[in-house]
Amino acid sequence: WWLRGNVATIDRVKVVTHQIVLLADTPHPSRDIPSCLTQNHSTACGTTRPTSSLKALAGKNVLFVDPTDWFCTQQCPAILRNIVVYRDASHMSVDFALHLAPILSKILLAAHLLTS
Numbered sequence: 847w848w849l850r851g852n853v854a855t856i857d858r859v860k861v862v863t864h865q866i867v868l869l870a871d872t873p874h875p876s877r878d879i880p881s882c883l884t885q886n887h888s889t890a891c892g893t894t895r896p897t898s899s900l901k902a903l904a905g906k907n908v909l910f911v912d913p914t915d916w917f918c919t920q921q922c923p924a925i926l927r928n929i930v931v932y933r934d935a936s937h938m939s940v941d942f943a944l945h946l947a948p949i950l951s952k953i954l955l956a957a958h959l960l961t962s
Contacts (some may be wrong), residue, residue, distance in 0.1 A: 850904055860907060864958055868903055869950075872923045872938055879932035883924060891924035899911045909957050916946055 852868070859866055875893040876952070882891035895918045904910030914922075917931060924931055933939040936948075954960035 849902070850954055855909060856903060864907060865957070866908045867954070867957075867959060868908055868910050870901075870910070871912070872913055872936075873917050874936055875922070875924070879924045879930065880933040880934065885928065888923065888925045893922045895920060895922055909953075911950070911953055911958070913946070913950075916949060 856866055856868070856895055873893060873896045874925045875891070877891065877893075896914060901910055901912065915928070922931075927945065929941050929945055930939050951960060955962060
């Protein structure tokens, strides 16, 4: 149902814009990261690398951006570049979002969807 809902939404949005950016969800940790970090070593708080079914939606006028590589290698650590990645069990921390902003900006600039 999730994929069908995204397809329906994209079809509706295509009528009013020439370019759609589909930003996939971030990897979901299997626990509340800050709580885990207070009780364990950071390596015990990571999660496994997810896969996204939304890649199938990429195509003409749809720029698919998968942030998984920004969070994960083989595993998705709780702390990356000395930044706590998540503020709870599903939302990235403000500090990590600020860290990622230039990466997303670069992608949008390259696609001519953002001006510098």
